[in-house]
Amino acid sequence: MLAPASSQSSKRLLFTAKILSIICTHLNLNDPLDAAIFACITMTFYLIVRLGEFTVPAIRSFNPSKHITRENVSETVDCNNLPVTKFHIPSTKTSPMKGEATFWAAQDGPSDPRAALENHIQVNPADSNAHLFAWKHPKGIRPLSKAELSKRLNAYSFT
Numbered sequence: 001m002l003a004p005a006s007s008q009s010s011k012r013l014l015f016t017a018k019i020l021s022i023i024c025t026h027l028n029l030n031d032p033l034d035a036a037i038f039a040c041i042t043m044t045f046y047l048i049v050r051l052g053e054f055t056v057p058a059i060r061s062f063n064p065s066k067h068i069t070r071e072n073v074s075e076t077v078d079c080n081n082l083p084v085t086k087f088h089i090p091s092t093k094t095s096p097m098k099g100e101a102t103f104w105a106a107q108d109g110p111s112d113p114r115a116a117l118e119n120h121i122q123v124n125p126a127d128s129n130a131h132l133f134a135w136k137h138p139k140g141i142r143p144l145s146k147a148e149l150s151k152r153l154n155a156y157s158f159t
Contacts, residue, residue: 015041020042020111033148033152036123036134036144043087043113047087064129069131070130070134073085085103085104085105085117088100088101131143
């Protein structure tokens, strides 16, 4: 590698549909935080996007003009006229002004992103301008931060 060892991240667990299914067995999908986390990780897996594009760096940094909200989700069809769900990310590193769209289709099995998202929305009702993965914290609705997600997942060994 060309990057110095000091700037390289440590190796992380490779996410697969099987690992997502294992993670699901460790989470309580009726718990607001767990529902938000599982929806987020299944969706980012099938969308093939960076986790940071669907979480916020810090709770207080949520900005609907930069971060994905519930109103940024819509249903459409792909080039084969099959149903897909579209997510518009308002601002990304490569397109900070116009944002980008990404898509997924429902999947079979416990890692189905559609089922995970529907569960999350049911467990964590919020306004359309709320963060897509806003969850019910005892102190009110909070956007899902990458730190909160990582802390929860690091509590378990999923191998």
